[in-house]
Amino acid sequence: MDCQIQYVPYAATGYFSSLVIDYLHEKETLQPFYAYSPRQPDFTQIIQQRNQFPFYRALLVDELSKQYAVIDPHDRVKANIQSLNNPHTFTVCTAHQPNLFTGFLYVIYKIVHAIKLSETLNKQYPAYHFVPVYFMGSEDNDLDELGNVFIAGRHLRWDTRQQGAVGRMHADDALKNLIEQISQLLPATVHTRELMELFRKAYLEHANIQLATLYLLNALFGAYGLVIFIPDRRAFKEAMIPVFEEELLHQRTHAVVQQTIQQLSIHYPVQAHPREINLFYLNDQIRERIVKNGSQWKVLHTDLSWDEAGLKNWIKQYPEQISPNVMLRGLMQEKLLPNIAFIGGGGELAYWLELKDLFKYFGVHYPLLVLRSSWLWIPEKTYRTMQRLDIGCAEVFQHPDALIRRYVMQEAGSEISLQTHRTQIEQIYQQMLHRAETIDPTLAASVHAARVRTLHMIENLELKMLRAQKRKMQIQTTQIQRIHQQLFPQNQLQERIENLSDYYASYGKTFIETLHHHLDPLLHAFTVAVYA
Numbered sequence: 017m018d019c020q021i022q023y024v025p026y027a028a029t030g031y032f033s034s035l036v037i038d039y040l041h042e043k044e045t046l047q048p049f050y051a052y053s054p055r056q057p058d059f060t061q062i063i064q065q066r067n068q069f070p071f072y073r074a075l076l077v078d079e080l081s082k083q084y085a086v087i088d089p090h091d092r093v094k095a096n097i098q099s100l101n102n103p104h105t106f107t108v109c110t111a112h113q114p115n116l117f118t119g120f121l122y123v124i125y126k127i128v129h130a131i132k133l134s135e136t137l138n139k140q141y142p143a144y145h146f147v148p149v150y151f152m153g154s155e156d157n158d159l160d161e162l163g164n165v166f167i168a169g170r171h172l173r174w175d176t177r178q179q180g181a182v183g184r185m186h187a188d189d190a191l192k193n194l195i196e197q198i199s200q201l202l203p204a205t206v207h208t209r210e211l212m213e214l215f216r217k218a219y220l221e222h223a224n225i226q227l228a229t230l231y232l233l234n235a236l237f238g239a240y241g242l243v244i245f246i247p248d249r250r251a252f253k254e255a256m257i258p259v260f261e262e263e264l265l266h267q268r269t270h271a272v273v274q275q276t277i278q279q280l281s282i283h284y285p286v287q288a289h290p291r292e293i294n295l296f297y298l299n300d301q302i303r304e305r306i307v308k309n310g311s312q313w314k315v316l317h318t319d320l321s322w323d324e325a326g327l328k329n330w331i332k333q334y335p336e337q338i339s340p341n342v343m344l345r346g347l348m349q350e351k352l353l354p355n356i357a358f359i360g361g362g363g364e365l366a367y368w369l370e371l372k373d374l375f376k377y378f379g380v381h382y383p384l385l386v387l388r389s390s391w392l393w394i395p396e397k398t399y400r401t402m403q404r405l406d407i408g409c410a411e412v413f414q415h416p417d418a419l420i421r422r423y424v425m426q427e428a429g430s431e432i433s434l435q436t437h438r439t440q441i442e443q444i445y446q447q448m449l450h451r452a453e454t455i456d457p458t459l460a461a462s463v464h465a466a467r468v469r470t471l472h473m474i475e476n477l478e479l480k481m482l483r484a485q486k487r488k489m490q491i492q493t494t495q496i497q498r499i500h501q502q503l504f505p506q507n508q509l510q511e512r513i514e515n516l517s518d519y520y521a522s523y524g525k526t527f528i529e530t531l532h533h534h535l536d537p538l539l540h541a542f543t544v545a546v547y548a
Contacts, residue, residue, distance in 0.1 A: 017523050017530040018548040022305060022409045023541035026390075029413040032135045032511055035284040036362040039369070040387060040540050045283045049369040050277070052384040055540070059137060061105060062356045062384055063144065071351050072255055076100045079251050080243065087231045090238030095241055096147040100354070104144045107243075108134045109349060110359040110388065111151035114183050114229035116174060116191075117163050117198070119237075122388065122511035125231070125535075126150075128360050128528070129241045129389045133537035144358075150233060151245045151349045154183025154226035154297070155339040164503070167517045168201035180302045181339070183226030183248060187219045191274040195219065200212035200516060207524035211517060236528065248298075248349060257350055259378055259425060260295060260331050260338050264306065264313060265324070269294050269343055272374045287366035290343045298339040344364040346371060349379050389472040389535050391543045392510060393519070398502060399546045401495055409544040416500040431447060438474055443468075458538070 026040065038046050040054055052062055079119075080097045089097075099105045110126040118124060119428040128147040137146040156162060162182045163174035174194055178185045195215050202208045218232040219225075230244050245254075263269055273290040280286065296303045297315040304316045307326045314321040322330055330340065339350050346368060349355070360368065365385050375382040394402070394409075402412060405423055412419075452459035505513045519527040534545065 017526045018148075019530050019534060019544040021491050021534050022544045023539070024410045024544055024547070025542065026387075026542055027412050028224070031413065032286075032362055033366065035209050035347045035366055035369070036387065038284075039320070039365060039385075040219045046369065049280060049372055049383045050385055051372065054385065054387070056483060057357075057384050057538075058201045059141060059356065059384075063141075066106065066354060066356050066381050066383075070351075071103075071354050072409065073101050073105075073354065074105075074364040076352065077398060079249055080245065081193055081250065082481060083230070083246055083290045084234075086227055087234055089234055090241070092241035093234065093238050093243055096241045099145050099147060102145065105147060105148045105354065106144060107147045107353045107355045108137070108357045109149040109151055109245075109343070109353055109355045109383075111349060111364075113153040113156040113158070113162050114225050115165070116165070116194075117165050117227075117237070118232065118516050119162070119165065120512055121516060124163055124391070124393060124516055124528070124531070125386045125511060126359055126361070127242060128490060128531050128535055129386070129537055131237065131242060133357060133359065133386065133534065134241075136537050148241060148354070149245050149353060150237075151247065151353075152226060152229060153345060154229070154246055154248050155298060155303060156183070157181050165515050166513050167515050169189065169197055170201060172197060177311045180300060181248070183207055183302055184224050186224050191219060198517065202521040205207060210524065211520050216285070228547060236525075245349075245353070247352070248336075250336040252348075252352060253338060255352060256338075256340075257331060259336050259344065259347065259351070260335065261328070262378070263292060263295055263344065264308075264331065267292050267308070267372060268377060273378050275371050275372055276373050277538060285326060286367075286370070287363060288342055288370065291341070294341045294343040296339040296341060298337050303339055304309070342367060343371070343374070347378060347380055350375065350383060351378075354382075357386050357417075359388050360429060362386050387536070387540070389529070389537070389539075390509070390511060391545055394503060394544060396546055396548045398499060402499060405492060405496060405499075407496070407499070412499070412503060416497050419496050419500070423492060423496065428459050438471065441470055442467075442476065 024470055027037045035046070039050070042053060042055055052058070071265040077097055077100050080100075084093070099334075108130050109131040112119070112123050112126060112484075115123060117451075127148075128152055130150065134146040137144070157180055159174070159176070159182055163176070165172050172194060175190050175282070176185065176188055178188070195212070198215070199208070202211070213237055214232065218235070221230055222228040226246050226248060227394040230246065233242065233244050270290045270292050277286050277289070293306050293308060295306050297306055297318070297320065302318070304318060305315060306494070311323060312321050313327050337391070345360070358368065365387060366542045368385055372382050392409075392412075402408075407423075408420060408424065411422070445463060449460060449463045452463050503510065530545075530547075
């Protein structure tokens with residue numbers, strides 16, 4: 017897959033919040049909310065800091081080996097799992113829910129970013145070993161998000177009647193039909209056949225969605241050594257019992273994070289708010305919030321409840337039935353893994369910046385936060401059209417109306433611009449104002465009103481001339497609109513709408529290899545790839 021790479025500053029795209037931009041530039045207002053410099057991270061210092069906190073190496077190796085027993089992992093994955101026993105091994109982690117068929121493109125970017133950062137650190141720090149990890153949020157029950165996918169220009173939905181954690185759901189007739197529908201939508205290529213066989217084996221030959229995702233991601237990224245971590249295991253939840261007890265009995269997360277939010281919200285919008293209890297009750301059918309009502313703890317929309325003694329007993333006997341929400345999921349990840357860096361999108365970094373004091377409260381290491389890589393893929397034919405229209409890789413992020421106006425003004429600006437006349441009229445009115453004030457100062461208001469009306473008339477005339485010129489350039493304006501529709505589906509970034517399948521059908525694993533080859537894990541810029 018031939019590819020030319022260009023970079024655009026994140027701020028120039030208009031798609032990133034001021035909080036993310038300020039974080040990348042280490043603005044003073046944000047410095048109290050993170051631990052390590054995003055611009056010049058000192059990984060030796062981070063490793064030293066990580067070593068001051070507890071590890072669960074033996075637990076990780078044992079449980080991950082059991083988890084992978086249901087598939088045939090790549091040798092590099094096996095080696096990376098065993099290496100976690102070594103005190104000089106650390107992880108680079110990203111996280112996401114098990115979206116069907118890998119979900120949005122940005123999930124792929126997250127994973128490849130974790131892989132590339134691990135590889136980069138392995139070269140720069142040969143005394144240590146770094147393992148890329150994908151932490152699967154398989155306990156999420158948001159089927160509206162996880163069960164929808166955009167492939168071949170169509171939104172597809174898994175219409176299942178199952179409820180509860182999506183990771184525990186299994187393939188039903190609706191999912192089988194969805195797989196066949198995708199097969200019909202994608203072009204009939206050797207890569208499509210390969211991909212569909214992979215989808216069928218993943219979802220139709222494994223017990224549930226989280227194991228299907230394990231198989232699918234191992235097939236795509238196992239050769240790079242990616243370790244997939246499914247936290248929905250009793251042994252991992254047992255390690256979290258002290259956190260679960262503190263949260264259920266004393267609700268400290270709400271108090272600690274709310275205090276951070278009060279400080280952060282002085283300058284920035286808040287991404288996520290903690291609940292009084294940030295844990296769910298989980299079984300194969302439901303994932304429901306736990307709330308406290310007086311001296312009782314209750315699971316919403318059920319008859320389950322405990323007093324304090326019963327709650328403590330339940331926590332110790334059935335920790336696998338406890339599921340953290342977004343406020344505690346990252347803490348579980350960092351408590352269990354020997355992790356030094358977390359890779360996330362802008363929204364994820366926004367809520368992680370709320371959590372530093374919470375990690376301190378629970379005695380958990382707070383990692384380096386890395387903004388995941390973002391990409392815009394431009395077909396070479398489209399790029400040639402952009403060049404004819406004088407649209408660069410930075411300009412293409414603008415709204416199509418702005419691009420059209422820019423093009424028309426650039427091509428015919430001298431014909432339709434009335435700026436010279438506007439300047440002349442301003443001078444005339446200044447002279448009129450001077451004369452009117454000499455005769456009667458109260459006439460100044462009339463002169464000002466006449467000036468405003470005249471300038472407004474000129475502005476309207478200029479807009480009419482611009483619209484007329486646009487009609488003359490209908491072919492070019494239509495091309496600009498089509499470019500935007502192609503590169504920004506539904507006026508969104510590609511990565512938030514499109515799926516890997518469309519690219520895989522044309523290029524196979526070469527698409528992932530190209531992404532892996534060109535992704536710079538320490539670069540703070542939007543990557544634009546022009547491909548043939």
